[in-house]
Amino acid sequence: MATFHVQVPSALPAPEAWRRVLDLRRHDRLIPLTRITSGMVAADELGPGSCFVARTGLGPLGFDDRMVVDEITPPGDQEAGLARIRKEGRVVRGSIELRVTPLGAGSVVDWRQEIEVWGVPRALGWFTARAGRAAYGLALRRFLAHG
Template sequence: MASFTVHLDSTLPAPEAWRRVLDLHAHTAVIPLTTVTGEAMSADRLVPGSRFVARTGVGPVGLDDVMVVEAITQPSDDRPGMAWIQKEGNVVRGAIDLRVAPAGSGSTVEWVQQIGVRGVPRLLDPVVARVAELAYRSALRRLLARRG
């Protein structure tokens, strides 16, 4: 399974960075060809057991990235937050460990992910990790920059 880490510094307070990163409606807006659906679609509504699906594709051709929140603790202005999200799809497997912590007058966002794609040989894990890291780094930057 491939793994990568994205570490970003933000001028936003930790609770606001957390809110923006876990605004699942915004993921639909910033990730090309992807629509996220679920019952809980915002940071304040996500709880252990929350399920959501990121469908990437065009028309009937695509794949579903099924995710379940295993653990979640929201940050405050003086305490870090964390979310552990398991990927349970038929094609995409793995886990996300998200941490948002206060840092000076802003915050740090750390996204650690293990990702496996069915049918892709382990030999290509370094390529999968690099491509995924670039895509997630871009998406996270765009999420943090959104005001909505």
């Protein structure tokens, strides 16, 4: 299993950064080749046990990434928010820890992920981690930039 961490500072207040990152209705527009096929809801509709599925692919080639929210506490103006999400797909498994922390007038978004990709040998975990860090870093920056 590969592990990576992405930290993105934002001028947005923590509650707004949280809303933008976890609003599943926006993912189809901002993540290339991915669409939410089940559970497309706003951030404030997610709770423990919420399940959603993201389909990644091109045409008939692709895979479903099933995720379940284990824990979720939105941030306030002074306190950090935390979400723990479990990935249960056949191709991609692992876990996500999202923390959004107020910092001055803005915030910091921390995304930590353990990921295992079916068919990718453990010896290539470094590659999976690098690719994940790059892809999720880009996605987080897009979410924060587009209201």
